[in-house]
Amino acid sequence: MKKALTLALSTAIAFSMYAQEPVEQSAANSVFPKGDRIRNDHFKGTAYLKMLMDADSLNPTSVGAVTFEPGARTKWHLHPGGQILLGIDGVGYYQEKGQAKKILRKGDVMKCPTNVPHWHGASPDSAFVQVAITNRHLGETVWLHEVSNSEYAK
Amino acid sequence: MKKALTLALSTAIAFSMYAQEPVEQSAANSVFPKGDRIRNDHFKGTAYLKMLMDADSLNPTSVGAVTFEPGARTKWHLHPGGQILLGIDGVGYYQEKGQAKKILRKGDVMKCPTNVPHWHGASPDSAFVQVAITNRHLGETVWLHEVSNSEYAK
Numbered sequence: 001m002k003k004a005l006t007l008a009l010s011t012a013i014a015f016s017m018y019a020q021e022p023v024e025q026s027a028a029n030s031v032f033p034k035g036d037r038i039r040n041d042h043f044k045g046t047a048y049l050k051m052l053m054d055a056d057s058l059n060p061t062s063v064g065a066v067t068f069e070p071g072a073r074t075k076w077h078l079h080p081g082g083q084i085l086l087g088i089d090g091v092g093y094y095q096e097k098g099q100a101k102k103i104l105r106k107g108d109v110m111k112c113p114t115n116v117p118h119w120h121g122a123s124p125d126s127a128f129v130q131v132a133i134t135n136r137h138l139g140e141t142v143w144l145h146e147v148s149n150s151e152y153a154k
Numbered sequence: 155m156k157k158a159l160t161l162a163l164s165t166a167i168a169f170s171m172y173a174q175e176p177v178e179q180s181a182a183n184s185v186f187p188k189g190d191r192i193r194n195d196h197f198k199g200t201a202y203l204k205m206l207m208d209a210d211s212l213n214p215t216s217v218g219a220v221t222f223e224p225g226a227r228t229k230w231h232l233h234p235g236g237q238i239l240l241g242i243d244g245v246g247y248y249q250e251k252g253q254a255k256k257i258l259r260k261g262d263v264m265k266c267p268t269n270v271p272h273w274h275g276a277s278p279d280s281a282f283v284q285v286a287i288t289n290r291h292l293g294e295t296v297w298l299h300e301v302s303n304s305e306y307a308k
Contacts, residue, residue, distance in 0.1 A: 030184060031242055032261050052240065052263045059236035059268065061215055061289060082213035086206065086285070088185055107186050109206045114213060131240070133287055135213060 030089050032065040032131070042143050045072025045121070052131070060137035068092060068128045073121025073152060076144035081135030083112040085120060092128030093152070094120045101154065104128065114138065119147045184243050186219040186285070196297050199226025199275070206285070214291035222246065222282045227275025227306060230298040235289030237266040239274060246282030247306070248274045255308065258282065268292070273301045 035050025046069040055062040060081065065088065073093070085094065087108035094110050095101040097117040104110060104120070112118050122128035134141070189204025200223040209216040214235065219242065227247070239248065241262035248264050249255040251271040258264060258274070266272050276282035288295070 031240075053238050053265055059238070059265065059289060061236075061238060061287060063238055063240070063263070063287065082215075084207050084213070084215060084217055086185075086217070109217070111207055111213065131285075133215060133217065135215060 034067050042075050045069060047072045055136045060135055062134050064132050066130050068122035070122050070127055071124050073147050074119045075146050076117050076119050078115050078117050078142050079134055080115055080139035081137050082114040084133040085110040086131040088131055089129040091123040091126040093123055117144055188221050196229050199223060201226045209290045214289055216288050218286050220284050220286060222276035224276050224281055225278050227301050228273045229300050230271050230273050232269050232271050232296050233288055234269060234293035235291050236268040238287040239264040240285040242285055243283040245277040245280040247277055271298055
Protein backbone atom coordinates (compact mmCIF):
# COMPACT_ATOMS: atom_id res chain seq x y z
CA MET A 1 0.00 0.00 0.00
CA LYS A 2 2.89 2.33 0.78
CA LYS A 3 4.28 1.63 -2.68
CA ALA A 4 0.89 2.49 -4.24
CA LEU A 5 0.74 5.72 -2.27
CA THR A 6 4.26 6.66 -3.37
CA LEU A 7 3.27 5.94 -6.97
CA ALA A 8 0.13 8.03 -6.68
CA LEU A 9 2.03 10.91 -5.13
CA SER A 10 4.75 10.70 -7.80
CA THR A 11 2.01 10.81 -10.42
CA ALA A 12 0.52 13.87 -8.77
CA ILE A 13 3.93 15.59 -8.74
CA ALA A 14 4.59 14.59 -12.35
CA PHE A 15 1.24 16.02 -13.47
CA SER A 16 1.91 19.12 -11.42
CA MET A 17 5.20 19.66 -13.28
CA TYR A 18 3.54 18.95 -16.63
CA ALA A 19 0.73 21.36 -15.80
CA GLN A 20 3.23 24.19 -15.44
CA GLU A 21 5.11 23.37 -18.62
CA PRO A 22 2.87 25.25 -21.08
CA VAL A 23 3.32 28.41 -19.01
CA GLU A 24 7.10 28.14 -19.30
CA GLN A 25 6.93 27.41 -23.03
CA SER A 26 4.53 30.28 -23.35
CA ALA A 27 6.92 32.74 -21.70
CA ALA A 28 9.59 31.79 -24.22
CA ASN A 29 7.33 32.11 -27.27
CA SER A 30 4.16 30.18 -27.79
CA VAL A 31 3.58 30.58 -31.52
CA PHE A 32 6.69 31.46 -33.56
CA PRO A 33 10.33 30.36 -33.35
CA LYS A 34 12.57 32.65 -31.29
CA GLY A 35 14.90 33.33 -34.24
CA ASP A 36 18.37 34.83 -34.02
CA ARG A 37 19.83 37.15 -31.43
CA ILE A 38 19.70 40.78 -32.57
CA ARG A 39 23.30 42.04 -32.80
CA ASN A 40 22.75 45.60 -34.04
CA ASP A 41 22.88 48.61 -31.69
CA HIS A 42 19.22 49.60 -32.11
CA PHE A 43 18.40 47.42 -29.11
CA LYS A 44 19.58 47.43 -25.49
CA GLY A 45 19.73 44.11 -23.65
CA THR A 46 19.07 40.70 -25.17
CA ALA A 47 16.48 40.39 -27.93
CA TYR A 48 15.76 37.90 -30.71
CA LEU A 49 14.20 38.33 -34.15
CA LYS A 50 12.41 35.80 -36.31
CA MET A 51 11.52 37.43 -39.63
CA LEU A 52 8.16 36.01 -40.70
CA MET A 53 7.68 37.86 -44.01
CA ASP A 54 9.72 40.40 -45.98
CA ALA A 55 8.20 43.40 -47.71
CA ASP A 56 8.26 43.39 -51.52
CA SER A 57 7.48 45.87 -54.29
CA LEU A 58 3.78 44.86 -54.44
CA ASN A 59 3.18 44.29 -50.70
CA PRO A 60 5.27 46.77 -48.67
CA THR A 61 4.50 45.14 -45.29
CA SER A 62 7.09 43.17 -43.34
CA VAL A 63 6.26 40.98 -40.35
CA GLY A 64 8.66 39.86 -37.63
CA ALA A 65 8.41 38.21 -34.20
CA VAL A 66 10.65 39.82 -31.58
CA THR A 67 11.42 38.26 -28.19
CA PHE A 68 12.75 40.72 -25.61
CA GLU A 69 14.42 39.23 -22.54
CA PRO A 70 13.48 41.03 -19.27
CA GLY A 71 14.75 44.64 -19.35
CA ALA A 72 15.56 44.58 -23.09
CA ARG A 73 14.17 47.38 -25.26
CA THR A 74 14.56 49.20 -28.55
CA LYS A 75 16.01 52.68 -28.93
CA TRP A 76 13.56 55.47 -29.58
CA HIS A 77 12.62 55.21 -33.28
CA LEU A 78 9.90 56.02 -35.81
CA HIS A 79 8.34 54.42 -38.88
CA PRO A 80 7.43 56.64 -41.87
CA GLY A 81 4.78 54.07 -42.92
CA GLY A 82 3.60 53.19 -39.39
CA GLN A 83 3.63 49.94 -37.47
CA ILE A 84 1.17 47.62 -35.70
CA LEU A 85 2.32 45.58 -32.68
CA LEU A 86 0.60 42.37 -31.51
CA GLY A 87 1.38 41.19 -27.97
CA ILE A 88 1.97 37.44 -28.20
CA ASP A 89 3.31 36.60 -24.75
CA GLY A 90 4.79 37.95 -21.55
CA VAL A 91 4.65 41.53 -20.31
CA GLY A 92 6.07 44.45 -22.29
CA TYR A 93 6.21 48.23 -22.43
CA TYR A 94 5.30 50.69 -25.20
CA GLN A 95 5.78 54.44 -25.05
CA GLU A 96 5.22 57.28 -27.52
CA LYS A 97 7.05 60.58 -27.14
CA GLY A 98 5.17 62.80 -24.68
CA GLN A 99 2.81 60.02 -23.56
CA ALA A 100 2.84 57.76 -20.48
CA LYS A 101 4.34 54.29 -20.84
CA LYS A 102 1.76 51.55 -21.55
CA ILE A 103 1.88 47.91 -20.51
CA LEU A 104 1.36 45.31 -23.26
CA ARG A 105 0.32 41.72 -22.67
CA LYS A 106 -0.70 38.71 -24.74
CA GLY A 107 -3.55 39.70 -27.07
CA ASP A 108 -2.94 43.46 -26.80
CA VAL A 109 -2.65 45.42 -30.05
CA MET A 110 -0.99 48.79 -30.57
CA LYS A 111 -0.72 51.09 -33.59
CA CYS A 112 2.44 53.20 -33.74
CA PRO A 113 1.36 56.22 -35.81
CA THR A 114 3.49 57.26 -38.79
CA ASN A 115 6.53 59.35 -37.87
CA VAL A 116 5.84 59.37 -34.10
CA PRO A 117 8.94 58.54 -31.98
CA HIS A 118 8.35 55.58 -29.67
CA TRP A 119 10.06 52.60 -28.09
CA HIS A 120 9.02 49.13 -26.97
CA GLY A 121 10.48 46.28 -25.01
CA ALA A 122 10.07 43.87 -22.12
CA SER A 123 9.22 44.75 -18.53
CA PRO A 124 12.01 44.27 -15.96
CA ASP A 125 10.67 40.95 -14.65
CA SER A 126 9.18 39.25 -17.69
CA ALA A 127 10.17 38.55 -21.26
CA PHE A 128 7.88 39.96 -23.96
CA VAL A 129 7.09 38.50 -27.36
CA GLN A 130 5.55 40.73 -30.01
CA VAL A 131 4.72 40.51 -33.69
CA ALA A 132 5.68 43.76 -35.46
CA ILE A 133 3.84 44.58 -38.71
CA THR A 134 5.72 47.38 -40.45
CA ASN A 135 4.84 49.28 -43.63
CA ARG A 136 7.91 50.29 -45.61
CA HIS A 137 6.37 52.05 -48.64
CA LEU A 138 7.15 55.50 -47.17
CA GLY A 139 10.69 54.68 -46.00
CA GLU A 140 12.67 52.60 -43.55
CA THR A 141 12.68 52.85 -39.75
CA VAL A 142 14.53 55.92 -38.40
CA TRP A 143 16.55 55.10 -35.28
CA LEU A 144 17.03 57.75 -32.60
CA HIS A 145 18.64 57.82 -29.13
CA GLU A 146 18.69 55.26 -26.34
CA VAL A 147 15.87 54.88 -23.82
CA SER A 148 17.52 55.99 -20.56
CA ASN A 149 17.13 53.92 -17.41
CA SER A 150 15.01 56.67 -15.86
CA GLU A 151 12.70 56.80 -18.92
CA TYR A 152 12.44 53.01 -18.82
CA ALA A 153 11.65 52.96 -15.07
CA LYS A 154 9.18 55.86 -15.07
CA MET B 155 -3.90 4.98 4.70
CA LYS B 156 -6.71 4.23 2.26
CA LYS B 157 -7.95 7.80 2.76
CA ALA B 158 -4.47 9.16 2.03
CA LEU B 159 -4.26 7.09 -1.12
CA THR B 160 -7.66 8.32 -2.27
CA LEU B 161 -6.56 11.90 -1.64
CA ALA B 162 -3.32 11.38 -3.57
CA LEU B 163 -5.17 9.79 -6.48
CA SER B 164 -7.75 12.60 -6.52
CA THR B 165 -4.87 15.07 -6.60
CA ALA B 166 -3.32 13.20 -9.50
CA ILE B 167 -6.62 13.24 -11.39
CA ALA B 168 -7.16 16.93 -10.62
CA PHE B 169 -3.67 17.80 -11.91
CA SER B 170 -4.28 15.63 -14.95
CA MET B 171 -7.41 17.64 -15.78
CA TYR B 172 -5.59 20.91 -15.17
CA ALA B 173 -2.70 19.77 -17.32
CA GLN B 174 -4.99 19.33 -20.31
CA GLU B 175 -6.70 22.69 -19.93
CA PRO B 176 -4.11 24.83 -21.78
CA VAL B 177 -4.33 22.46 -24.77
CA GLU B 178 -8.10 22.96 -24.99
CA GLN B 179 -7.74 26.74 -24.63
CA SER B 180 -5.08 26.59 -27.28
CA ALA B 181 -7.35 24.82 -29.78
CA ALA B 182 -9.94 27.56 -29.32
CA ASN B 183 -7.50 30.46 -29.62
CA SER B 184 -4.40 30.88 -27.55
CA VAL B 185 -3.60 34.57 -28.05
CA PHE B 186 -6.56 36.72 -29.17
CA PRO B 187 -10.26 36.74 -28.24
CA LYS B 188 -12.47 34.70 -30.56
CA GLY B 189 -14.60 37.71 -31.49
CA ASP B 190 -18.02 37.59 -33.14
CA ARG B 191 -19.50 34.99 -35.43
CA ILE B 192 -19.16 35.97 -39.09
CA ARG B 193 -22.66 36.32 -40.54
CA ASN B 194 -21.87 37.37 -44.12
CA ASP B 195 -21.98 34.90 -47.02
CA HIS B 196 -18.26 35.11 -47.85
CA PHE B 197 -17.69 32.17 -45.52
CA LYS B 198 -19.05 28.61 -45.42
CA GLY B 199 -19.48 26.92 -42.05
CA THR B 200 -18.90 28.56 -38.69
CA ALA B 201 -16.18 31.19 -38.35
CA TYR B 202 -15.45 34.05 -35.94
CA LEU B 203 -13.68 37.38 -36.44
CA LYS B 204 -11.92 39.56 -33.90
CA MET B 205 -10.79 42.76 -35.63
CA LEU B 206 -7.44 43.71 -34.09
CA MET B 207 -6.71 46.90 -36.04
CA ASP B 208 -8.51 48.85 -38.75
CA ALA B 209 -6.77 50.38 -41.75
CA ASP B 210 -6.62 54.19 -41.89
CA SER B 211 -5.59 56.80 -44.43
CA LEU B 212 -1.94 56.81 -43.24
CA ASN B 213 -1.55 53.09 -42.49
CA PRO B 214 -3.63 51.07 -44.99
CA THR B 215 -3.12 47.73 -43.20
CA SER B 216 -5.90 45.97 -41.29
CA VAL B 217 -5.32 43.05 -38.93
CA GLY B 218 -7.91 40.50 -37.82
CA ALA B 219 -7.92 37.15 -36.03
CA VAL B 220 -10.22 34.58 -37.64
CA THR B 221 -11.23 31.31 -35.98
CA PHE B 222 -12.57 28.69 -38.39
CA GLU B 223 -14.47 25.76 -36.87
CA PRO B 224 -13.61 22.38 -38.48
CA GLY B 225 -14.69 22.38 -42.15
CA ALA B 226 -15.32 26.14 -42.30
CA ARG B 227 -13.68 28.13 -45.10
CA THR B 228 -13.82 31.36 -47.08
CA LYS B 229 -15.08 31.64 -50.62
CA TRP B 230 -12.46 32.06 -53.31
CA HIS B 231 -11.36 35.70 -53.18
CA LEU B 232 -8.47 38.07 -53.95
CA HIS B 233 -6.81 41.11 -52.38
CA PRO B 234 -5.66 43.96 -54.69
CA GLY B 235 -3.06 44.96 -52.03
CA GLY B 236 -2.12 41.43 -50.96
CA GLN B 237 -2.41 39.65 -47.63
CA ILE B 238 -0.17 37.88 -45.11
CA LEU B 239 -1.57 35.01 -43.00
CA LEU B 240 -0.07 33.90 -39.67
CA GLY B 241 -1.08 30.46 -38.39
CA ILE B 242 -1.85 30.87 -34.67
CA ASP B 243 -3.41 27.56 -33.74
CA GLY B 244 -4.97 24.36 -35.06
CA VAL B 245 -4.72 22.96 -38.58
CA GLY B 246 -5.88 24.89 -41.65
CA TYR B 247 -5.83 24.87 -45.44
CA TYR B 248 -4.68 27.47 -47.97
CA GLN B 249 -4.97 27.19 -51.72
CA GLU B 250 -4.15 29.51 -54.63
CA LYS B 251 -5.87 29.07 -58.00
CA GLY B 252 -4.00 26.42 -60.02
CA GLN B 253 -1.84 25.30 -57.07
CA ALA B 254 -2.14 22.35 -54.70
CA LYS B 255 -3.78 22.93 -51.32
CA LYS B 256 -1.30 23.64 -48.51
CA ILE B 257 -1.64 22.75 -44.83
CA LEU B 258 -1.11 25.59 -42.30
CA ARG B 259 -0.28 25.09 -38.64
CA LYS B 260 0.71 27.25 -35.67
CA GLY B 261 3.70 29.38 -36.60
CA ASP B 262 3.28 28.98 -40.39
CA VAL B 263 3.26 32.15 -42.48
CA MET B 264 1.78 32.61 -45.96
CA LYS B 265 1.79 35.54 -48.40
CA CYS B 266 -1.27 35.74 -50.67
CA PRO B 267 0.06 37.64 -53.70
CA THR B 268 -1.85 40.65 -54.97
CA ASN B 269 -4.84 39.79 -57.19
CA VAL B 270 -4.33 36.00 -57.02
CA PRO B 271 -7.57 34.08 -56.26
CA HIS B 272 -7.26 31.87 -53.18
CA TRP B 273 -9.19 30.50 -50.22
CA HIS B 274 -8.37 29.48 -46.66
CA GLY B 275 -10.07 27.73 -43.80
CA ALA B 276 -9.92 24.94 -41.26
CA SER B 277 -9.20 21.28 -41.97
CA PRO B 278 -12.15 18.87 -41.52
CA ASP B 279 -11.04 17.63 -38.08
CA SER B 280 -9.46 20.69 -36.44
CA ALA B 281 -10.33 24.32 -35.92
CA PHE B 282 -7.84 26.83 -37.34
CA VAL B 283 -6.95 30.25 -35.95
CA GLN B 284 -5.17 32.72 -38.22
CA VAL B 285 -4.15 36.37 -38.10
CA ALA B 286 -4.86 38.02 -41.46
CA ILE B 287 -2.83 41.13 -42.34
CA THR B 288 -4.47 42.84 -45.31
CA ASN B 289 -3.34 45.88 -47.28
CA ARG B 290 -6.23 47.98 -48.52
CA HIS B 291 -4.45 50.84 -50.33
CA LEU B 292 -5.15 49.28 -53.75
CA GLY B 293 -8.76 48.33 -53.04
CA GLU B 294 -10.99 46.05 -50.98
CA THR B 295 -11.19 42.26 -51.08
CA VAL B 296 -12.95 40.88 -54.18
CA TRP B 297 -15.16 37.89 -53.32
CA LEU B 298 -15.64 35.13 -55.91
CA HIS B 299 -17.45 31.74 -55.91
CA GLU B 300 -17.75 29.06 -53.23
CA VAL B 301 -15.09 26.44 -52.62
CA SER B 302 -16.85 23.23 -53.68
CA ASN B 303 -16.72 20.15 -51.47
CA SER B 304 -14.54 18.38 -54.05
CA GLU B 305 -12.08 21.33 -54.18
CA TYR B 306 -12.01 21.37 -50.37
CA ALA B 307 -11.42 17.60 -50.13
CA LYS B 308 -8.79 17.34 -52.91
